[in-house]
Amino acid sequence: MKNIIFISPPAAGKGTQSQMISEKYNIPHISMGSILRNEIKNFSEIGKRIKEEMTLGSLIEDSTIVELLIKRISNKDCEKGYILDGFPRNINQAYIYDKLLDKDNKKIDYIFYLNLDKEEAYKRIIGRLTCNDCQTVYNDMFENTKPKKIGICDKCNGLLIKRKDDSVKIFEKRYQTYLEETEPLIDYYRHQNNYYEIDSGLSKEYTFKQITNIIDNGDLND
Ligand SMILES: [Zn+2]
Structure with missing residues (x-):
C-alpha cells in the first residue's frame, strides 16, 4: 500500500511532487482543493454546505473535509494507495484521519515533510513572473530563471506580469497560517517510523529522487 501524505510550507512543491509520484506509481493524486471545488460546482448537499460556510467567511469544518475524503478514498482506484495533497491541514484533521484508518485496519505509509525555509518560499512566490502572451514562467529572484530584459x-x-495572489501580504498570511496550523503536524508525526524529512530547497528533481528512494528502497541515500 502507498498511502502518502505531505507536510509542506507554501512553495515547497507539494502539488508537483504529488503529480510526479502519481505518474510513477500509478496511484491517484487527491487534491483536497479540487474535491471542494467540484462539490461546489456540482451543487451536492455537501457542496451547498461548503459554499455556505465559505460565504459566511468561516473555515470549512474539519468533519466536512473528512467526510469528503472518506467518500473519495473508498473509490476503487485507491486500492493500491493514494497521495493526499492539502490534507491533513491541522492536528484535528490528522487525528480524525488516524482514527478512521485505524477503524479499517489501515495506516499512513509515508509522511513526507518537505523542508523549505521561509526565505526560499518567499523568493519562489514573490519573484514569480508569467508572460502575458505565451504563459512562460520566470522568477526574477533567481539568476538562472531571470528574464534577460526586465519585465520582458x-x-x-x-x-x-505578477499574479495578484503572489503579493507579499498574501504570502505572509499564507505562511502564518502554515506556521500556526500545519507545522504542528511535524510534532504530531515525527516519532513515527514512516516520517521522512525531505530537503526541498534544491530542485524538484532532487526532491523527487529522495522520495522515490524512500518508496523503492526504504531509505534516503542513493
Ligand atoms: Zn512570452
Whole structure:
C-alpha cells in the first residue's frame, strides 16, 4: 500500500511532487482543493454546505473535509494507495484521519515533510513572473530563471506580469497560517517510523529522487 501524505510550507512543491509520484506509481493524486471545488460546482448537499460556510467567511469544518475524503478514498482506484495533497491541514484533521484508518485496519505509509525555509518560499512566490502572451514562467529572484530584459519575455517579447495572489501580504498570511496550523503536524508525526524529512530547497528533481528512494528502497541515500 502507498498511502502518502505531505507536510509542506507554501512553495515547497507539494502539488508537483504529488503529480510526479502519481505518474510513477500509478496511484491517484487527491487534491483536497479540487474535491471542494467540484462539490461546489456540482451543487451536492455537501457542496451547498461548503459554499455556505465559505460565504459566511468561516473555515470549512474539519468533519466536512473528512467526510469528503472518506467518500473519495473508498473509490476503487485507491486500492493500491493514494497521495493526499492539502490534507491533513491541522492536528484535528490528522487525528480524525488516524482514527478512521485505524477503524479499517489501515495506516499512513509515508509522511513526507518537505523542508523549505521561509526565505526560499518567499523568493519562489514573490519573484514569480508569467508572460502575458505565451504563459512562460520566470522568477526574477533567481539568476538562472531571470528574464534577460526586465519585465520582458525572452521568447516572445511579451509583457511579464505578477499574479495578484503572489503579493507579499498574501504570502505572509499564507505562511502564518502554515506556521500556526500545519507545522504542528511535524510534532504530531515525527516519532513515527514512516516520517521522512525531505530537503526541498534544491530542485524538484532532487526532491523527487529522495522520495522515490524512500518508496523503492526504504531509505534516503542513493
Ligand atoms: Zn512570452
